[in-house]
Amino acid sequence: MAEMTIAEALRQALREEMRRDPRVFLLGEDIGVPGGFGGAFTVTLGLAEEFGRQRVRDTPISEAAIAGVAIGAALCGMRPVADVQYSDFLFNMMDQLVNQAAKLRYMSAGALAVPMVMRAPVGATARGAQHAQSPEAFFTHVPGLKVVAPATAYDAKGLLKAAIRDDNPVLFFEHKLLYGSKGARSEKGAVSPKGEVPDEEYIVPIGEATVRRAGKDVTIVASLLMLYRALEAAEVLAQEGIEAEVIDPRTLVPFDKERVLHSVKKTGRLVIVEEDNLTNGWGAEVAAWMADEAFVWLDAPIKRVAAPDVPPPFAPILEQHYVPSTARVVDTVRSLFGAY
Amino acid sequence: MAEMTIAEALRQALREEMRRDPRVFLLGEDIGVPGGFGGAFTVTLGLAEEFGRQRVRDTPISEAAIAGVAIGAALCGMRPVADVQYSDFLFNMMDQLVNQAAKLRYMSAGALAVPMVMRAPVGATARGAQHAQSPEAFFTHVPGLKVVAPATAYDAKGLLKAAIRDDNPVLFFEHKLLYGSKGARSEKGAVSPKGEVPDEEYIVPIGEATVRRAGKDVTIVASLLMLYRALEAAEVLAQEGIEAEVIDPRTLVPFDKERVLHSVKKTGRLVIVEEDNLTNGWGAEVAAWMADEAFVWLDAPIKRVAAPDVPPPFAPILEQHYVPSTARVVDTVRSLFGAY
Amino acid sequence: MDQQHTIPPLKKEALLDLYRRMRLARRFEETVNDLYLQGRIPSTLHLAIGQEATAAGALQCLRPGDTVFSTHRPHAHALAHGVSPHAMMAELMAKSTGTCKGKGGSMHIGDFARGFVPAIAIVGGNVPIAAGAALAATLQGSDAVTLCFFGDGAANEGAWHEGVNIAAIWRLPVVFVCENNLYAASTPFQEAFSIAHVADRAVAYGIPGVVVDGNDVLAVHAATSAAVARARSGEGPTLLECLTYRLCGHSRSDPRTYRTQQEEKEWQERDPLPNFVAWLTAGGHFTPEALQAVDQQIEAILADAIAFAEASPSPEPMSLYEDVYA
Amino acid sequence: MDQQHTIPPLKKEALLDLYRRMRLARRFEETVNDLYLQGRIPSTLHLAIGQEATAAGALQCLRPGDTVFSTHRPHAHALAHGVSPHAMMAELMAKSTGTCKGKGGSMHIGDFARGFVPAIAIVGGNVPIAAGAALAATLQGSDAVTLCFFGDGAANEGAWHEGVNIAAIWRLPVVFVCENNLYAASTPFQEAFSIAHVADRAVAYGIPGVVVDGNDVLAVHAATSAAVARARSGEGPTLLECLTYRLCGHSRSDPRTYRTQQEEKEWQERDPLPNFVAWLTAGGHFTPEALQAVDQQIEAILADAIAFAEASPSPEPMSLYEDVYA
Numbered sequence A, B: 001m002a003e004m005t006i007a008e009a010l011r012q013a014l015r016e017e018m019r020r021d022p023r024v025f026l027l028g029e030d031i032g033v034p035g036g037f038g039g040a041f042t043v044t045l046g047l048a049e050e051f052g053r054q055r056v057r058d059t060p061i062s063e064a065a066i067a068g069v070a071i072g073a074a075l076c077g078m079r080p081v082a083d084v085q086y087s088d089f090l091f092n093m094m095d096q097l098v099n100q101a102a103k104l105r106y107m108s109a110g111a112l113a114v115p116m117v118m119r120a121p122v123g124a125t126a127r128g129a130q131h132a133q134s135p136e137a138f139f140t141h142v143p144g145l146k147v148v149a150p151a152t153a154y155d156a157k158g159l160l161k162a163a164i165r166d167d168n169p170v171l172f173f174e175h176k177l178l179y180g181s182k183g184a185r186s187e188k189g190a191v192s193p194k195g196e197v198p199d200e201e202y203i204v205p206i207g208e209a210t211v212r213r214a215g216k217d218v219t220i221v222a223s224l225l226m227l228y229r230a231l232e233a234a235e236v237l238a239q240e241g242i243e244a245e246v247i248d249p250r251t252l253v254p255f256d257k258e259r260v261l262h263s264v265k266k267t268g269r270l271v272i273v274e275e276d277n278l279t280n281g282w283g284a285e286v287a288a289w290m291a292d293e294a295f296v297w298l299d300a301p302i303k304r305v306a307a308p309d310v311p312p313p314f315a316p317i318l319e320q321h322y323v324p325s326t327a328r329v330v331d332t333v334r335s336l337f338g339a340y
Numbered sequence C, D: 001m002d003q004q005h006t007i008p009p010l011k012k013e014a015l016l017d018l019y020r021r022m023r024l025a026r027r028f029e030e031t032v033n034d035l036y037l038q039g040r041i042p043s044t045l046h047l048a049i050g051q052e053a054t055a056a057g058a059l060q061c062l063r064p065g066d067t068v069f070s071t072h073r074p075h076a077h078a079l080a081h082g083v084s085p086h087a088m089m090a091e092l093m094a095k096s097t098g099t100c101k102g103k104g105g106s107m108h109i110g111d112f113a114r115g116f117v118p119a120i121a122i123v124g125g126n127v128p129i130a131a132g133a134a135l136a137a138t139l140q141g142s143d144a145v146t147l148c149f150f151g152d153g154a155a156n157e158g159a160w161h162e163g164v165n166i167a168a169i170w171r172l173p174v175v176f177v178c179e180n181n182l183y184a185a186s187t188p189f190q191e192a193f194s195i196a197h198v199a200d201r202a203v204a205y206g207i208p209g210v211v212v213d214g215n216d217v218l219a220v221h222a223a224t225s226a227a228v229a230r231a232r233s234g235e236g237p238t239l240l241e242c243l244t245y246r247l248c249g250h251s252r253s254d255p256r257t258y259r260t261q262q263e264e265k266e267w268q269e270r271d272p273l274p275n276f277v278a279w280l281t282a283g284g285h286f287t288p289e290a291l292q293a294v295d296q297q298i299e300a301i302l303a304d305a306i307a308f309a310e311a312s313p314s315p316e317p318m319s320l321y322e323d324v325y326a
């Protein structure tokens, strides 16, 4: 067991998989330049030194090519792990992800496989509208993609290894404020949870949610940074006698509906917390499922806590109102226990 | 009053707006070439002849440039109406739409305005996975964009005029099977509703739903092609004594929640029908809202009828199972009246 | 423009093989066009009638293990590469025995086991993917080459630019073959480019750019051979532009009123098939009878392919749910 | 490369103005860097220290009504174009009096009323938008010109390619100014390009490509003047590459360990500011005192800007909800 940050855990996963499987290689902007950053958030630091720049490939600023090259290499037997500096730039490779990576297997009736991983950092960190989005929901709507979003070092490592071994294209979302990146790349307001990571090899299977805190009164579903807000909220609520069950989905596609359903059958109340804009976030889908499948067990309206429907602002004071706070989660849960 | 197809109504809207306002111009692939198609679905046929090729501009196959040029021209006082041949190619201009068009006003605190329209045909017509998507839901998640989806000739004309006059970027979705395109461009299985269009000028305001059929037992929300499936379903259901209220949202952003809420308060049952993949479609958001705001009025689970979570297939026999059918709508509604 | 390497003259069997590939493509497309007009094929078709010399000339240069990327107009490429006409016919007819079990259709024909990637119909979208396939070969220490077709119109897509550049800087073993048929749908080349040739863009990436008569199958073969040899020996990509013309419409019943009958007539005279037949027979390489024997084989294949396709079952409705995830 | 038009030598006031623009940019950025290190400015900063000659030289060629597009590294451009240092300082400090009322931040600085479009930080994303702005001028019958800055790295984005091509085929009045500072973040130019110059790509679009010493403000001015004149007279776009170097890190506390101290030292000697000062004084155009007077004005402006920004209120939380839709 060693305690480490998420950035370290991700780096370890990459290192172990690259040692294990010669098909695994990395590509992206500024990931392997000697003397460089190791990617925007230090995750790939040191890997070019160990594996060489053939397997840790710096690309031009060409997101469509990053995705396209990953797809092509994956088709032909490699296991690329690509890196997009900020998840906002996924939109520059959207055709490759939505029309190609997700659909080639289907169009070819299974003849093609696209075992690639696209790593993408999400979250608002006072950089304005083009460097702050959490675009998971754009991809949960795309059959053929898997979508992963780990919130702890343990999960980050275990899920990244699972993603690399998966035979499908996986969008792997990481949160800027959870990395624990150090030195020049550290971020103000970072949570940077450190976590225990076993020394022996392990995998966290894609598609399994986990209960981060057990409770009987209300179910809160939250991923990435929002998980920590939800857990804080649960502490506050506990003091008021409300026992929240906090579920971290860890994977958004495939989504572990059963786990949430199981919890809601017990609690009768559901609150979903996500960092991105409310309308048509992935939380909408969770709410829609439960409004169908858990209908008879629901004792209260399903609530969502999310960013309002505005682009991410730059000013920290505005950003604090934009990103859902612990207080908003608390208030929303409370509202389910009064008259409504 | 004249009876016309949606393609004709759209053409008339463009013609009238171009006559009225010299700032309006069109751009896109194959929209004005002499002897050409008038766009993939004949909508712009004849307009280059009237307005010249400066105002009906054929572009290279460069979707990012189509969107970018529209944005830049809009910033500088023009009113571009851009055309993407199939809505699947919106993913090739996704950065321009999501990171630029939608956010420039906000980033600049209102200094910039992007009054542009992006017209995009949706719907599955036996062309396989890259020419069949209905990607409205990708855009309902983007604050700063408006999203319009007319299902009749009257609405197509009135909403396109409203969109052109709107000071915001508008995604304007049209359905391939509703155009009523003729001759070489006609489509098998087309519904091609003709409709009465007034001779005098009118506008259909963005953001107003309309009730296409009144009923007291269940509310069905459906747009574009699915509206016709819903109306057919309502006929069948009426014979069984179930009176469905069918609402055509017409605009997906801003969404006329009040109209749906009003109906659900009366019927206590809600079914949403959309052509795209189920997970995280725009129907998820409608369901999520109602699971929150209409909770106390709901007598049954909220149901959605949508394509399954698979890419669009080519074979017509598979496509028929992919695109929601009238029978699926009927069955789903029925299921709300048994025991559940 | 790069000087073309000299290549050994083609053997007789190779010449006949070129003819066979071209003729098969031509007759297959004429046949499916008829079937389409009779309503026996659904959807739409993008035919490559007139462009067969490029397909055949380029693809004869490859060897097993190489990889081919195609476009929305893939029939001639696929047939020239040896994809089964039976499975193609079945795919066009939306049958479960099709190359994509009816899930792909005309625009996604392929046979990956033969190295022909089921075609990608997003214009330009195949280019960075082809670069990735070429990278895989390099990383695997193989000397396999990737060949990627695209049209003139594709060269204005952003993905095209990104893909060609990354192939160039990494010296990847890929040959980019532009079929410049003077139009992108209805849009004439000169409206979309302010340069004379797509191959002029090679300068932007520091790679060789070559222009050949795409209707001269031997010229295409020679230029592609050189580019393939270059790629295989690790010298990197080539941008090869084949000047050709589609003698048919862009898709289904395109009336082609955006171009003049005069222009069509001029190109009709440059139809690669009769011209190659004339060359083959005039040069005394082959007797007319030898070619007719090929023609007859092809007619038999096509008749058989139709029969096979028509007798094949439609996909099971439940197959809709298969092949989404591994 | 195109021959540069001869332009009349600059008047004395214009020379002083160039100096003022460069000096203001330099001192503004040195100042905000200090403030950043003191924690008085949040987020990150992309400084253009060392690149001021390109900003000043290019932008002095414009006139009112023209439009400028900038990048994630916009401070020097904005200041050289006359955007208020007060409003910029306030924006960096996230105040409601900022150029974007605190909503944009460093990467989106601008003043559209002055023709400086609030900057776009998606690399290459501004290029097609600039083409659109130029198209608007054409359609409006104005002779306004659009100038669009971007870095070397941006020239590998698909949007860049599409935007330059459409400007070329439509002969739009736009000047594309590449600030080639030899790096895209940590990535050296020669790793991302297999050509010597970004301007070599002009050939791909049939437009003039020009390379100048971007640290020589007069050379930049001359080349931009020619390109602007060309655009204004309807002859279409130019791709102008200015060779320069950022003497600072890519963003915030970048240790710059991906480049050698030797290289930095060489470029330090080519720092455009002291070199221009030397030229201005050695040529006898100006006394050192005349320049010092400018420097003093600038220090006063900056002190005032800081005071203004610090005294300004933060945005009202409710302003979060404003400016989404018109």
Ligand SMILES: Cc1ncc(C[n+]2csc(CCOP(=O)(O)OP(=O)(O)O)c2C)c(N)n1
Pocket (backbone or CB within 6 Å): B029, B061, B063, B085, B089, B092, C072, C073, C121, C122, C123, C124, C150, C151, C152, C153, C154, C155, C179, C181, C183, C184, C185, C250
């Ligand atoms: C990204 C994208 N944009 C537009 C289209 C629609 N489209 C299909 S074929 C075609 C013309 C392609 O021209 P070219 O590349 O020259 O190939 P050709 O059809 O001439 O073989 C267009 C515009 C598409 N499939 N993909």
Ligand SMILES: Cc1ncc(C[n+]2csc(CCOP(=O)(O)OP(=O)(O)O)c2C)c(N)n1
Pocket (backbone or CB within 6 Å): A029, A061, A063, A085, A089, A092, D072, D073, D121, D122, D123, D124, D150, D151, D152, D153, D154, D155, D179, D181, D183, D184, D185, D250
């Ligand atoms: C589409 C996109 N990809 C990546 C980035 C992240 N990024 C910001 S600046 C930068 C380097 C840009 O290099 P260059 O264009 O040469 O400009 P410079 O920073 O040297 O001024 C990168 C990769 C971005 N902002 N946008």
Ligand SMILES: [Mg+2]
Pocket (backbone or CB within 6 Å): C151, C152, C153, C179, C180, C181, C182, C183, C184, C185
């Ligand atoms: Mg073409």
Ligand SMILES: [Mg+2]
Pocket (backbone or CB within 6 Å): D151, D152, D153, D179, D180, D181, D182, D183, D184, D185
């Ligand atoms: Mg640079």
